[in-house]
Amino acid sequence: MRIDRTALTDLAQGAAFLGSGGGGDPYYSLLLGQAELARVESFELVPLDSLGDDALVVPCGWIGAPTVSVEKLPSGLEALAGLKRLERELGRPIDAVLPIEIGGGNGLAPLVSAARLGVPVVDADGMGRAFPESQMAIFNIRGLSACPSVLTAACGALTVIETDDNLTHERIARGLSVALGGIAHMVEYPLTGREAKDHAIGGSVSAAIAIGAAVRRAREGGDDPFAALYAALRDTSLYPYAGELFDGKIVDLERETQGGFSVGRVVIEGFGGSGRMELVFQNENLIARRDGDVVAMVPDLITVMDRETADSITTERLKYGQRVKIVGAAAPAMLREARALALVGPGAFGFTDAYRPIEALNGWDQG
Amino acid sequence: MRIDRTALTDLAQGAAFLGSGGGGDPYYSLLLGQAELARVESFELVPLDSLGDDALVVPCGWIGAPTVSVEKLPSGLEALAGLKRLERELGRPIDAVLPIEIGGGNGLAPLVSAARLGVPVVDADGMGRAFPESQMAIFNIRGLSACPSVLTAACGALTVIETDDNLTHERIARGLSVALGGIAHMVEYPLTGREAKDHAIGGSVSAAIAIGAAVRRAREGGDDPFAALYAALRDTSLYPYAGELFDGKIVDLERETQGGFSVGRVVIEGFGGSGRMELVFQNENLIARRDGDVVAMVPDLITVMDRETADSITTERLKYGQRVKIVGAAAPAMLREARALALVGPGAFGFTDAYRPIEALNGWDQG
Numbered sequence: 001m002r003i004d005r006t007a008l009t010d011l012a013q014g015a016a017f018l019g020s021g022g023g024g025d026p027y028y029s030l031l032l033g034q035a036e037l038a039r040v041e042s043f044e045l046v047p048l049d050s051l052g053d054d055a056l057v058v059p060c061g062w063i064g065a066p067t068v069s070v071e072k073l074p075s076g077l078e079a080l081a082g083l084k085r086l087e088r089e090l091g092r093p094i095d096a097v098l099p100i101e102i103g104g105g106n107g108l109a110p111l112v113s114a115a116r117l118g119v120p121v122v123d124a125d126g127m128g129r130a131f132p133e134s135q136m137a138i139f140n141i142r143g144l145s146a147c148p149s150v151l152t153a154a155c156g157a158l159t160v161i162e163t164d165d166n167l168t169h170e171r172i173a174r175g176l177s178v179a180l181g182g183i184a185h186m187v188e189y190p191l192t193g194r195e196a197k198d199h200a201i202g203g204s205v206s207a208a209i210a211i212g213a214a215v216r217r218a219r220e221g222g223d224d225p226f227a228a229l230y231a232a233l234r235d236t237s238l239y240p241y242a243g244e245l246f247d248g249k250i251v252d253l254e255r256e257t258q259g260g261f262s263v264g265r266v267v268i269e270g271f272g273g274s275g276r277m278e279l280v281f282q283n284e285n286l287i288a289r290r291d292g293d294v295v296a297m298v299p300d301l302i303t304v305m306d307r308e309t310a311d312s313i314t315t316e317r318l319k320y321g322q323r324v325k326i327v328g329a330a331a332p333a334m335l336r337e338a339r340a341l342a343l344v345g346p347g348a349f350g351f352t353d354a355y356r357p358i359e360a361l362n363g364w365d366q367g
Numbered sequence: 368m369r370i371d372r373t374a375l376t377d378l379a380q381g382a383a384f385l386g387s388g389g390g391g392d393p394y395y396s397l398l399l400g401q402a403e404l405a406r407v408e409s410f411e412l413v414p415l416d417s418l419g420d421d422a423l424v425v426p427c428g429w430i431g432a433p434t435v436s437v438e439k440l441p442s443g444l445e446a447l448a449g450l451k452r453l454e455r456e457l458g459r460p461i462d463a464v465l466p467i468e469i470g471g472g473n474g475l476a477p478l479v480s481a482a483r484l485g486v487p488v489v490d491a492d493g494m495g496r497a498f499p500e501s502q503m504a505i506f507n508i509r510g511l512s513a514c515p516s517v518l519t520a521a522c523g524a525l526t527v528i529e530t531d532d533n534l535t536h537e538r539i540a541r542g543l544s545v546a547l548g549g550i551a552h553m554v555e556y557p558l559t560g561r562e563a564k565d566h567a568i569g570g571s572v573s574a575a576i577a578i579g580a581a582v583r584r585a586r587e588g589g590d591d592p593f594a595a596l597y598a599a600l601r602d603t604s605l606y607p608y609a610g611e612l613f614d615g616k617i618v619d620l621e622r623e624t625q626g627g628f629s630v631g632r633v634v635i636e637g638f639g640g641s642g643r644m645e646l647v648f649q650n651e652n653l654i655a656r657r658d659g660d661v662v663a664m665v666p667d668l669i670t671v672m673d674r675e676t677a678d679s680i681t682t683e684r685l686k687y688g689q690r691v692k693i694v695g696a697a698a699p700a701m702l703r704e705a706r707a708l709a710l711v712g713p714g715a716f717g718f719t720d721a722y723r724p725i726e727a728l729n730g731w732d733q734g
Contacts, residue, residue: 155530155532155535156530156531156532157528157529157530157532157535157536157539158528158529158530159526159527159528159529159539160526160527161524161525161526162524162525162526163522163523163524163525164523165522165523165524168522168524168547169524171546171547172524172526172543172546172547174546175542175543175545175546175547176539176542176543176546178542179538179539179541179542179543180535180538180539180542
């Protein structure tokens with residue numbers, strides 16, 4: 001599949017939704033992608049099963065606080081410098097690149113990196129959404145090593161990281177991203193083609209494009225973009241349940257950049273006094289409570305969307321007074337396995353609530 | 368010259384003094400050195416002028432807060448892992464090692480690292496004392512690059528750092544040391560033999576040994592160890608003035624571990640109410656004020672010593688009630704050049720006082 005200008009825009013729309021509030025605002029990644037399309041005709045997207053077992057397949061993306069990413073622009077050289085350094089490190093060329101997370105700007109950014117390196121992007125990612133910490137990738141959940149990884153910053157600084165422990169790797173990378181101004185690019189979890197096929201979340205890039213396309217077509221045809229979004233999500237094999245969790249206006253917002261993350265909470269009041277919803281976030285929206293009751297929790301997706309345009313609003317773009325719909329979707333099945341929930345479920349973020357699937361919490365599975 | 372068990376103990380004593388309160392307590396480095404002397408007969412120390420112009424000469428030492436170093440023990444594998452990785456990085460063997468700073472434990476630690484690698488230690492260092500930040504090395508003052516550098520931690524994590532900017536390098540390394548628990552080993556400023564000869568502070572290792580030996584002999588002979596220390600310092604070509612700045616008891620101490628440093632202040636009250644001295648420190652003692660008047664300032668050396676034993680007390684070992692002498696010494700001339708003072712003078716640490724040499728402030732240059 002080739003990703004042209006229209007598909008790129010659709011991908012930005014779909015990835016923004018799948019970010020669950022995080023992964024970084026896709027706007028700059030979209031602009032960079034559009035600029036790159038003046039150089040190449042389209043981006044090449046290949047399915048997981050096209051990879052040779054011994055191919056070198058490399059996830060990459062940005063690490064840091066999204067609040068910083070919208071103010072501190074990249075140099076544009078970070079990704080290629082990191083990929084080239086990893087090739088030198090491993091003594092062989094990279095065969096394909098994939099997004100470490102499909103959510104937000106990180107779902108798009110690898111297109112340009114891959115085009116510059118002259119390799120395709122794989123239709124897969126490492127999170128099926130976005131998560132704030134690098135050890136939350138499916139590759140860590142499945143026991144693969146993040147290293148060697150290469151972190152690069154806008155100032156030209158580059159570091160190669162080697163450690164057996166993926167949590168230590170996250171701590172190192174987070175410390176580096178803070179020291180380097182709050183945002184950095186990371187090439188991590190180098191995979192064989194076999195490992196990618198066995199563990200990556202396949203089909204997520206094309207799913208994001210399909211989701212974005214459905215919203216675009218609904219808008220163009222004067223149809224309800226939210227209905228189109230829910231239908232498109234259910235049509236993917238990845239996100240089988242989706243629907244509206246709340247509709248209202250943002251009346252309270254706390255957000256700070258802390259320890260390399262954007263953390264906070266946002267309160268939405270229903271129109272006509274019809275209840276309140278509270279979301280807690282660490283880069284991504286983690287838990288949604290309606291009038292005190294949990295209605296969605298990680299790893300399920302919770303996205304704040306403009307109630308008129310159905311544009312997703314990442315956590316760093318939340319503002320008092322925005323009129324929004326809160327939309328939820330079931331996480332890919334791979335993220336709901338027990339070993340996954342230990343690393344990306346509510347407990348991993350300090351919540352004491354046991355995980356319950358969004359479709360059960362909202363009766364979506366009742367037919 | 369060979370460094371045997373006696374010379375090693377003398378080096379520990381001398382390096383502790385030259386640390387100006389920092390560089391880490393030499394106790395663990397001394398123990399590790401003694402343990403290594405069960406394996407090798409002695410350590411080899413070679414003069415700067417024995418280096419070939421194209422030799423690869425590598426400074427190394429520990430980075431972090433000394434307060435942490437006395438609680439979090441090294442694995443013992445850090446230095447060799449870092450040196451080996453730098454060899455791989457540069458594609459050639461290392462010919463010799465030197466201490467990045469002669470002060471404190473960092474003045475001794477490279478002996479073991481060099482012995483493990485099978486190369487000699489050069490009789491020189493990068494600071495002529497100890498400083499809290501890596502860009503304060505003479506190699507940065509003289510315009511050389513810190514990179515590639517290799518940082519290793521007790522947990523086995525390793526990072527290679529590449530940046531053209533030595534201040535960014537310090538920020539990265541500091542962020543890493545914090546992320547890795549507060550202390551890490553660093554191999555940095557790889558030098559050619561020519562660069563080492565042109566810019567390293569030559570003779571500092573043998574000077575530290577001579578200073579330590581003088582104190583030991585005075586103790587053994589029942590003589591005043593302080594008089595012996597001052598005479599030994601003046602006998603080196605590096606520290607031409609030395610003397611007592613104050614004598615008293617520690618009556619106030621503030622110290623915290625902040626941003627990867629041990630920072631604080633200590634107040635010493637003279638016996639019989641004869642005035643007060645205040646020292647401000649960031650790992651190292653930076654400025655000494657007697658009854659409000661500055662009597663010594665960086666880069667000149669300010670060391671707190673036990674007034675009975677003449678043992679140096681590093682800043683992390685300061686305690687309320689210790690009876691101490693505050694001893695000062697003139698910094699090596701290379702640290703007093705204008706380009707050096709910009710990076711290691713009082714202004715570099717936020718003090719507004721212009722630098723004045725310790726011998727002028729105390730009338731030691733009046734004959």
